[in-house]
Amino acid sequence: xxxxxxxxxxxxxxxxxxxxxxxxxxxxxxxxxxxxxxxxxxxxxxxxxxxxxxxxxxxxxxxxxxxxxxxxxxxxxxxxxxxxxxxxxxxxxxxxxxxxxxxxxxxxxxxxxxxxxxxxxxxxxxxxxxxxxxxxxxxxxxxxxxxxxxxxxxxxxxxxxxxxxxxxxxxxxxxxxxxxxxxxxxxxxxxxxxxxxxxxxxxxxxxxxxxxxxxxxxxxxxxxxxxxxxxxxxxxxxxxxxxxxxxxxxxxxxxxxxxxxxxxxxxxxxxxxxxxxxxxxxxxxxxxxxxxxxxxxxxxxxxxxxxxxxxxxxxxxxxxxxxxxxxxxxxxxxxxxxxxxxxxxxxxxxxxxxxxxxxxxxxxxxxxxxxxxxxxxxxxxxxxxxxxxxxxxxxxxxxxxxxxxxxxxxxxxxxxxxxxxxxxxxxxxxxxxxxxxxxxxxxxxxxxxxxxxxxxxxxxx
Numbered sequence: 001x002x003x004x005x006x007x008x009x010x011x012x013x014x015x016x017x018x019x020x021x022x023x024x025x026x027x028x029x030x031x032x033x034x035x036x037x038x039x040x041x042x043x044x045x046x047x048x049x050x051x052x053x054x055x056x057x058x059x060x061x062x063x064x065x066x067x068x069x070x071x072x073x074x075x076x077x078x079x080x081x082x083x084x085x086x087x088x089x090x091x092x093x094x095x096x097x098x099x100x101x102x103x104x105x106x107x108x109x110x111x112x113x114x115x116x117x118x119x120x121x122x123x124x125x126x127x128x129x130x131x132x133x134x135x136x137x138x139x140x141x142x143x144x145x146x147x148x149x150x151x152x153x154x155x156x157x158x159x160x161x162x163x164x165x166x167x168x169x170x171x172x173x174x175x176x177x178x179x180x181x182x183x184x185x186x187x188x189x190x191x192x193x194x195x196x197x198x199x200x201x202x203x204x205x206x207x208x209x210x211x212x213x214x215x216x217x218x219x220x221x222x223x224x225x226x227x228x229x230x231x232x233x234x235x236x237x238x239x240x241x242x243x244x245x246x247x248x249x250x251x252x253x254x255x256x257x258x259x260x261x262x263x264x265x266x267x268x269x270x271x272x273x274x275x276x277x278x279x280x281x282x283x284x285x286x287x288x289x290x291x292x293x294x295x296x297x298x299x300x301x302x303x304x305x306x307x308x309x310x311x312x313x314x315x316x317x318x319x320x321x322x323x324x325x326x327x328x329x330x331x332x333x334x335x336x337x338x339x340x341x342x343x344x345x346x347x348x349x350x351x352x353x354x355x356x357x358x359x360x361x362x363x364x365x366x367x368x369x370x371x372x373x374x375x376x377x378x379x380x381x382x383x384x385x386x387x388x389x390x391x392x393x394x395x396x397x398x399x400x401x402x403x404x405x406x407x408x409x410x411x412x413x414x415x416x417x418x419x420x421x422x423x424x425x426x427x428x429x430x431x432x433x434x435x436x437x438x439x440x441x442x443x444x445x446x447x448x449x450x451x452x453x454x455x456x457x458x459x460x461x
Contacts, residue, residue, distance in 0.1 A: 072125030114180025228406030232381030275326030409435025
């Protein structure tokens with residue numbers, strides 16, 4: 001790895017903000033011996049070959065990233081992106097199936113006897129306007145929930161598709177270093193937490209070779225060069241609702257002749273917060289966000305309905321149940337106080353906590369430490385998970401033990417400059433989110449490819 005791909009300076013502090021104080025460089029973590037270590041190839045030699053391959057292939061991977069970034073597509077609308085990915089997987093020698101779970105892409109490469117390994121990248125963008133100023137910034141527009149909106153790759157899925165293509169090319173070129181079957185998937189609709197479930201429901205684990213274990217990676221605003229491995233619980237559960245309060249519309253001058261749904265919605269927004277402040281154990285993680293309120297059209301018209309959208313985050317099942325139950329209870333109580341019918345409560349979907357396989361996390365840290373040096377950061381199982389969510393958990397819950405990497409994407413010098421100016425680093429989902437694609441793509445390809453070749457896998461037992 002070159003110096004610009006290595007972690008500089010402040011990554012431990014940045015990670016402590018994400019995972020709490022219980023983080024350590026990989027060499028400080030207890031490491032179990034890897035299974036079948038005697039059969040493991042010389043990873044240093046393989047990495048030299050992989051680095052040379054990435055040097056050759058990177059210009060085309062960057063061109064793919066820029067193309068996808070400039071043409072983002074919303075969840076379950078990823079027609080162009082899926083087509084580009086399918087084309088590239090076929091060129092790398094994979095047997096490709098399209099439109100799995102709607103817009104999903106599945107590529108299979110068989111390379112003799114051995115385990116079946118899943119690698120996933122997500123493809124969708126977000127309904128927001130880009131403000132990065134990049135030369136390849138998105139000007140795309142699409143329809144979202146019945147209205148036109150700008151679209152942006154504000155979460156790094158453009159780099160994810162590029163790293164998946166990089167993994168495909170690397171595994172194809174390095175077939176003499178591994179054996180088994182790889183199943184690469186381009187997943188739609190991660191942002192809505194629906195794509196993984198859609199692919200599973202469409203027979204991902206029955207129509208194709210069933211994976212024994214899997215890998216994925218996600219870029220963030222951590223310093224470029226950092227590769228984060230979190231053992232055990234890694235992200236939070238997420239649940240979203242659309243709650244519609246029903247009233248009786250009428251003239252604003254005659255409220256007694258109406259049933260006004262807006263005060264119900266306002267009461268709900270206030271009252272539901274007490275589920276967090278008065279019912280949840282203060283020591284337990286839980287977040288309740290009101291993300292949207294839609295009601296009315298004019299100041300002198302009382303509408304006949306008001307919609308509130310709610311998102312819940314949790315890291316323990318009892319807290320998840322409490323937040324879901326409390327949200328429904330508060331909604332019904334607000335309607336009752338308004339002398340209105342019960343609200344319509346639509347569950348929009350969600351996903352559980354993503355749990356990294358502990359044996360894979362430990363083995364991965366041991367294997368990759370010589371490659372990434374101080375850039376390899378290991379967070380033990382007792383460190384707090386991230387507050388964000390990931391529907392990669394659906395594959396784990398379906399019986400595919402996995403390792404999910406965090407990949408830093410911001411130039412440490414740029415981070416230092418922002419800090420000196422007192423400005424916050426753009427996070428995922430910010431209109432200014434613009435990670436450096438070069439280290440993000442290279443390091444994701446390197447971490448996943450070497451983990452597959454190096455024999456990172458769950459305990460046999």
